[in-house]
Amino acid sequence: MIETAQEKEGEGRIGLRMEGISKRFGPVQALQDVNLTVHEGTVHALVGENGAGKSTLMKILAGVYGADRGRIEIDGKVRSFTGPEKAIEAGVSMIYQDPDLAEHLTVAENVFLGNEPRGALPFMIDNNVMVNNTAELAENFHFDIEPGAVVAELSTGDCQVAEILKALARKASIIVMDEPTSSLSESEVERLFEIVRRLRSNGISVIYISHRLEEIVGLADEVTVLRDGQVVHSEPMSKLDIATIVRHMVGRELTEFFPARDVRIGETRVKIEGLNSGAKIRDVSFEVGAGEIVGMAGLVGAGRTEVARAIFGIDKKATGKVSLDGKAVTIKSPGEGIANGIAFLTEDRKRTGLCLNLACSWNITLAGLDLIGMSRTISPAKENGIAEKLGRQLAIKWAGADAPAESLSGGNQQKLVIARWLLTESRFMIFDEPTRGIDVGAKKEVYGLLNKLAKEGKAILFISSELGELLGVTDRILVMRRGKLVGNLKTSETSQEEIMHLAAVEEANE
Amino acid sequence: MSKFVRQLLPFGSLVLIICILSAFRPDTFLTMDNFLNVLRRSSVYGIIAIGMTFVIISAGIDLSVGSMLALCGMAGAAVMEAMGGANPQGASLVYGTIAGIGVGVVCGFLNGVLITKLRLQPFIVTLGAMSFYRGIALVMRDGQPINIADYKYLGEGSILAVPVSIIIFAVITAAAIFILRYMKLGRYTYAIGSNREAAFHAGVNVDLNLICIYMFIGVLVGIASMIQVSRTVSAQPTAGLGTELDVIAAVVIGGASLAGGQGTIVGTIIGTLLISFLRNGCTLLGISTNAQLIVIGLIIVIAVSVDQLARSKGKELQSTGS
Numbered sequence: 095m096i097e098t099a100q101e102k103e104g105e106g107r108i109g110l111r112m113e114g115i116s117k118r119f120g121p122v123q124a125l126q127d128v129n130l131t132v133h134e135g136t137v138h139a140l141v142g143e144n145g146a147g148k149s150t151l152m153k154i155l156a157g158v159y160g161a162d163r164g165r166i167e168i169d170g171k172v173r174s175f176t177g178p179e180k181a182i183e184a185g186v187s188m189i190y191q192d193p194d195l196a197e198h199l200t201v202a203e204n205v206f207l208g209n210e211p212r213g214a215l216p217f218m219i220d221n222n223v224m225v226n227n228t229a230e231l232a233e234n235f236h237f238d239i240e241p242g243a244v245v246a247e248l249s250t251g252d253c254q255v256a257e258i259l260k261a262l263a264r265k266a267s268i269i270v271m272d273e274p275t276s277s278l279s280e281s282e283v284e285r286l287f288e289i290v291r292r293l294r295s296n297g298i299s300v301i302y303i304s305h306r307l308e309e310i311v312g313l314a315d316e317v318t319v320l321r322d323g324q325v326v327h328s329e330p331m332s333k334l335d336i337a338t339i340v341r342h343m344v345g346r347e348l349t350e351f352f353p354a355r356d357v358r359i360g361e362t363r364v365k366i367e368g369l370n371s372g373a374k375i376r377d378v379s380f381e382v383g384a385g386e387i388v389g390m391a392g393l394v395g396a397g398r399t400e401v402a403r404a405i406f407g408i409d410k411k412a413t414g415k416v417s418l419d420g421k422a423v424t425i426k427s428p429g430e431g432i433a434n435g436i437a438f439l440t441e442d443r444k445r446t447g448l449c450l451n452l453a454c455s456w457n458i459t460l461a462g463l464d465l466i467g468m469s470r471t472i473s474p475a476k477e478n479g480i481a482e483k484l485g486r487q488l489a490i491k492w493a494g495a496d497a498p499a500e501s502l503s504g505g506n507q508q509k510l511v512i513a514r515w516l517l518t519e520s521r522f523m524i525f526d527e528p529t530r531g532i533d534v535g536a537k538k539e540v541y542g543l544l545n546k547l548a549k550e551g552k553a554i555l556f557i558s559s560e561l562g563e564l565l566g567v568t569d570r571i572l573v574m575r576r577g578k579l580v581g582n583l584k585t586s587e588t589s590q591e592e593i594m595h596l597a598a599v600e601e602a603n604e
Numbered sequence: 605m606s607k608f609v610r611q612l613l614p615f616g617s618l619v620l621i622i623c624i625l626s627a628f629r630p631d632t633f634l635t636m637d638n639f640l641n642v643l644r645r646s647s648v649y650g651i652i653a654i655g656m657t658f659v660i661i662s663a664g665i666d667l668s669v670g671s672m673l674a675l676c677g678m679a680g681a682a683v684m685e686a687m688g689g690a691n692p693q694g695a696s697l698v699y700g701t702i703a704g705i706g707v708g709v710v711c712g713f714l715n716g717v718l719i720t721k722l723r724l725q726p727f728i729v730t731l732g733a734m735s736f737y738r739g740i741a742l743v744m745r746d747g748q749p750i751n752i753a754d755y756k757y758l759g760e761g762s763i764l765a766v767p768v769s770i771i772i773f774a775v776i777t778a779a780a781i782f783i784l785r786y787m788k789l790g791r792y793t794y795a796i797g798s799n800r801e802a803a804f805h806a807g808v809n810v811d812l813n814l815i816c817i818y819m820f821i822g823v824l825v826g827i828a829s830m831i832q833v834s835r836t837v838s839a840q841p842t843a844g845l846g847t848e849l850d851v852i853a854a855v856v857i858g859g860a861s862l863a864g865g866q867g868t869i870v871g872t873i874i875g876t877l878l879i880s881f882l883r884n885g886c887t888l889l890g891i892s893t894n895a896q897l898i899v900i901g902l903i904i905v906i907a908v909s910v911d912q913l914a915r916s917k918g919k920e921l922q923s924t925g926s
């Protein structure tokens with residue numbers, strides 16, 4: 095696959111050329127004189143730290159923002175976009191991380207939204223044509239999707255496929271994917287790669303943004319690295335490796351990715367017995383000691399998040415016994431959870447994490463106003479100070495603690511939620527996919543942070559789909575499958591294979 | 605700071621209207637009496653609008669405030685009559701006032717409980733409540749008003765030459781600003797309106813806070829209602845018809861978004877005054893009350909669309925902080 099792509103690249107026609115692009119948001123120079131050249135029918139990876147300007151560059155390409163300076167050439171023609179429609183016309187389509195489809199419509203209706211085939215009468219839509227065309231399009235690219243399915247009932251992966259179909263129906267020649275895999279399950283990720291390769295062999299250029307560098311190695315033909323709004327490197331993938339990319343991204347060598355675990359595990363802090371919740375979670379029991387980091391592995395949908403929700407009092411009908419430091423507690427709401435010293439960082443920062451239009455500082459203190467002595471009156475100056483301090487500690491990139499959360503880049507938004515739970519000083523902290531969407535440097539910081547929290551004697555439950563980080567950071571790993579706990583392994587004595595086997599392989603036999 | 609820019613437009617229009625009227629009708633407009641009159645009339649709407657600001661920031665709406673206004677007044681007046689006979693005085697007036705406000709609290713509580721515990725949409729609940737409360741107000745005396753001849757203090761009284769109703773308005777404004785900026789209830793109001801799920805997951809007791817917010821607007825409607833009764837020395841079961849729309853308009857002109865998470869008390873006060881001065885100006889300029897409706901309708905749409913335009917242009921620049 096890669097060889098053929100490189101052959102193409104040698105003779106490759108230039109599909110997209112962005113030149114001298116600059117963009118400023120108030121005091122933040124998001125992009126400075128950026129050049130990007132993408133050859134036709136290649137996969138071009140765009141990488142860089144959080145806030146480096148990747149999303150901004152792509153939003154300029156997609157006509158969402160206007161550039162302050164610079165020009166865009168597509169197929170040799172200079173284009174200036176005044177809106178997303180113009181960009182789509184020119185063949186640029188963007189697939190966002192959270193698919194933006196009309197939920198109540200079918201796949202076919204979404205694919206032809208705004209572009210419906212005319213029916214027999216004016217203002218009528220020919221549904222058959224629409225469904226058939228969608229099916230044909232899917233067929234051509236070997237996509238496996240039901241044109242008549244309603245979007246609300248699709249998985250995230252299927253939604254992305256629908257979005258890609260939509261782009262293809264609009265004759266896209268350049269498809270941009272901004273962190274498409276961050277909320278996909280393992281098998282969906284594989285399918286997406288397959289689709290990307292198929293797009294490439296059909297002459298479509300794919301610009302691919304991701305913080306999972308392993309993905310890029312197997313997928314990309316060329317890589318462009320952005321740092322602080324400038325291109326610092328651009329080269330074919332064949333001449334690069336992960337370490338080099340990382341060095342370009344962070345501007346220095348990044349060593350010892352995972353912190354050394356030298357913590358002594360104390361007494362049992364958390365004891366969960368016979369937890370049942372919803373239709374799925376059955377009889378889950380485990381313990382976490384003071385200073386211990388316990389990982390939780392499992393496929394997407396295995397019920398890991400549900401366990402956390404049940405413990406934190408979100409699913410009120412959950413039954414089972416939760417004891418903290420030897421005392422049984424009843425927790426019927428997140429408020430009670432926090433009061434009992436539990437923190438729960440949710441996996442979906444947009445839906446359950448942030449109040450996007452509110453100030454960063456407000457988002458940081460939301461769960462901890464009582465704990466910082468502001469249960470009666472809030473002192474904005476003091477609050478700001480606390481937020482600024484946490485911001486420095488986590489190296490959050492923002493225009494200031496009073497900037498709205500939505501003005502931060504994706505990874506920095508994630509740090510905002512982490513800051514919120516650091517503030518609560520809880521004794522039991524549950525982190526659900528805390529490294530989603532954050533860059534390598536920041537990941538390392540988060541691992542270090544987990545380690546530090548453990549050293550302070552906190553009990554930590556770390557849910558993740560990336561086995562690598564679970565193996566690197568935890569003391570013990572719990573494996574979930576279909577709502578049941580099927581493994582409780584010492585990290586030092588287990589392997590990726592064993593965990594995968596417990597989590598997935600046996601399922602196939604069932 | 606971007607909030608400040610957003611309020612510049614309604615504030616500018618307010619200043620402009622005052623200037624125009626001062627130029628054209630200096631003798632009638634630019635008098636202390638006229639100003640106090642406008643303010644006194646604003647106080648009823650303004651007090652309710654303050655409550656509505658909380659409700660709208662929380663991404664809710666309360667359509668029942670007009671009916672509640674009538675019901676509180678009728679209930680308060682009925683208590684005065686029951687305690688003080690044909691011409692109630694003194695203590696019975698005080699008890700009646702408390703009862704009227706109390707009815708507002710109960711109405712708000714009911715709205716809040718229905719919205720949170722039954723998970724119904726605020727629009728639907730308060731639409732039903734609008735009809736329900738109005739019905740009770742009308743049934744109470746078979747559609748007849750209750751006259752309380754000596755209930756004058758709230759409407760006519762003054763302290764050091766400042767009308768009592770204006771003082772109440774000012775105190776409530778100050779309190780509301782404080783709650784919204786410096787208290788958890790205010791902070792949580794924004795958080796719930798911005799992202800209810802996120803607020804819930806961060807430990808905010810969403811139901812309790814929403815019930816408080818609807819009770820808060822209930823109290824304010826009760827107070828506004830008693831001022832209204834006192835101004836006209838009678839409780840009318842048809843009082844406050846359409847008030848909900850005027851009040852929502854004031855809040856929206858003041859920069860709040862019906863999508864929630866956005867809005868300020870200062871903006872609402874400006875919006876309220878804008879509408880009041882517009883009404884007053886139209887009257888002074890001899891524009892009929894019917895034609896005033898057209899002017900106000902236009903102003904609402906213009907104000908909000910300019911605001912939207914400015915917002916979408918400034919969207920990229922939101923974090924400029926300048």
Ligand SMILES: Nc1ncnc2c1ncn2[C@@H]1O[C@H](COP(=O)(O)OP(=O)(O)OP(=O)(O)O)[C@@H](O)[C@H]1O
Pocket residue numbers: 119122123124142143144145146147148149150151491492493500501502503504505506531533919920921922923924
């Ligand atoms: N609408 C906006 N208003 C103000 N500043 C913004 C806005 N959008 C982005 N920025 C700023 O521009 C910079 C680049 O952001 P961008 O979202 O492009 O980063 P990114 O490379 O996509 O990062 P991530 O990997 O975290 O998603 C950041 O400093 C961000 O705070």
Ligand SMILES: [Mg+2]
Pocket residue numbers: 148149150272503504505
């Ligand atoms: Mg991004």
